[in-house]
Amino acid sequence: MNVLITGGAGFIGSHVADHLLAMGCRVHVLDNFHSNYSREQKLLNIRSGMSHPAYYLHEGDIRDATRLTDLFRQNPFDVVVHLAALPGVQASLQRPDVYTDVNINGTRTLLNVMHQFGVRKLIFGSSSSVYGDHPAMPLQEDCQHLFPISPYALTKYKGEQLCRQYHEQYGMEITCLRFFTVYGPRQRPDMAIYQFLEAIRQQHPLTIYGKGTSRDYTYVADIVQGISKAMFRIDGFAIYNIGSGSYVSLRQLITLMESVSNQKALIIQKPDRPGDVAHTWADLTLSKQNLTYQPTTSLSDGLQQMVDWLASRNAQATLSYSS
Template identity: 50%
Template sequence: MNILLTGGAGFIGTHLTKKLLDEGHIVLAVDNFGSNYDPALKRRNVAPFEGRPGYYLFEGDIRESSFLHLLFGTYAIDVVVHLAGLAGVRPSLQQPASYFDTNVTGTVTLLQTMRDFKVSKIVFASSSSVYGERNEIPFRETDRIEELASPYAISKRTGEMLLQNYHQLFGLNAYCLRFFTVYGPNQRPDMAISRFIQRLFDGERIQLFGNGQSLRDYTYVNDIVAGIVRAIERVNGFEIINLGGARPVALIDLVRKLEQYTGRKARLDYRPEQPGDVSQTAADLTKAAHLLGYQPRVSLEEGLQRMVNWFQAEHTSLLEEK
């Protein structure tokens, strides 16, 4: 199968690339190597795939119609996996225009190109942030979406609505996967777990916003990848599907686990709650199990230990100096 993968040099994208190549698929990876975080990290992410049979990397922007038309006109594409976009709640409060330009305009341009070239299947990376602040857990795909808390959440919800519209108007087959706080090796350095591990080893203070009791449904990247692969295989019609870890944990408890696995004591710096943050996330996985056979297999404890081990292997000389 020929799979066009946008955001192919990112954290989830490179984990997915390895899985798809291992299964014998052709991966047409697209990335603009933008500066939302260090482009050198993204280039390091894709370096292991250079020269692998079936892997092709294209540097370009999904907002550029001419770039996409050249790509779609050159290769026969069976399915698109759309991971590209700006991520993160707090940065979207400072750069809302950039988020809408990349996440909405980019998605529209991609969908129109798919229509032009009669490519009818897409798997889209959405986010648990679309649920906003709510008291009832777990979050179900049938929940009403009313009070989105950030421009990032709005941009992702808009993406879902666009795919639904293209399904209704043009018969597009689209699965929107709502990811719940994905973590693992090569995670973006601005994400909480990456920052916490770095600061534990550096002996720097860890900032906790609020009282440390906010709940997050953390999902190990291998489980997310397994869900995406099943979606690629089964995408038909239009569906919104949660992919989570199904075991929310309080932020302070996450830090305590990282203390245990790093052997370092955290220096905590409590800060006021941040605009755009929500108090809890928790995924109902009933639909994912039914449609995708999805079941998270990596516990938070195992996943955090793997991530700490990876960090230590990547930063051996730095840690020795400390």
């Protein structure tokens, strides 16, 4: 199978690429190496993939129709895994127009080029943020009246609508996957678990916002499992939750982090921030039934993997600096 992964040098995309290479796929990665975090970290993400003979890296932007046209003309893709997007709720509040341009217009450009070249199958990386502060828990894919409360969440919701439109108008087969708070090795440095673990390690204060919040935290290997299984079951148009199927409070999360780090956290409490959802919890009935998706990594085990990765990365950085 010949697969294109947009955003494939990022946190989730690089893990997906490694998994598909191990399955025997030819993997093409398109990434623009956006400056939201360092190019060096993204190159580290794809280091193992770059050494594989079936891995192909293409630098470019999903908004660039000419670049996409050249890429699709040269490569007969069987399926596209679309993960390229500007991420982050808080950053989207500061730059809503840029998020609209990248996440919505970029997705539309990709869909247009796919249609032009007859590539019919797409996995669209969506987000649990589309639910907003929905009162019905656990969150089900068919719940009525979604409440996206940030520009980022709105762009993901609009992306799903675009996918539905291209399915209905052009017969494209598209599966949208709503990811629930992903964490693990290679996580972006702006994400909470990364920042919290680093603050605990360095004994710096960590800031938490609001009270009584809870999240469905999902280890990246489980997200990759969901994407992989969905890739081989694309049929018509569908939306699935990909999460852990459980939730913990922010205070419980910090307690687990203290346990795996063997250090106490220094906490600064601040009021709620705009755009932050209070609670998420994925109902996995549909994804288990139709995709045979089954998360396997507990939060404590996943956090330990994250701590080990951070320790290894920091040791390598120290060695490089001293030499």
